[in-house]
Amino acid sequence: MSGTSTSEDLRRYLEDLARVVAVKFRVKVWFAEILGRRWSYIAGEREDTFLPPVKVQLTEKMGVVLIGVHSHGQVEEVKNFILSQLRTAGFKDAS
DSSP: OOTTOOHHHHHHHHHHHHHHHHHHHSOEEEEEEEETTEEEEEEEOOOOOSSOEEEEEOSSSEEEEEESOOSHHHHHHHHHHHHHHHHHTTOTTOO
16 A cells, blocks of 8 residues: 555455455455454454465465365465555555
């Protein structure tokens, strides 16, 4: 996101991106801010499920929790897609 965006703009963008990922990959995702060992919810699908969640660190300070992934290959595919979308949107930390 650009330097003039607010945290609400970022949250809205991540909510939209979570919906895109859900449709494209059939995976639920929620974004989290990483604060040491703590992952703090920012945006996305956050519902109880019996499926095991998979934590994926995207950057030093941001990660995603994926629910419904079926393989390590799918985890990498979803991760790469999300990073690509963040870079396209101008998110400066998505290296």
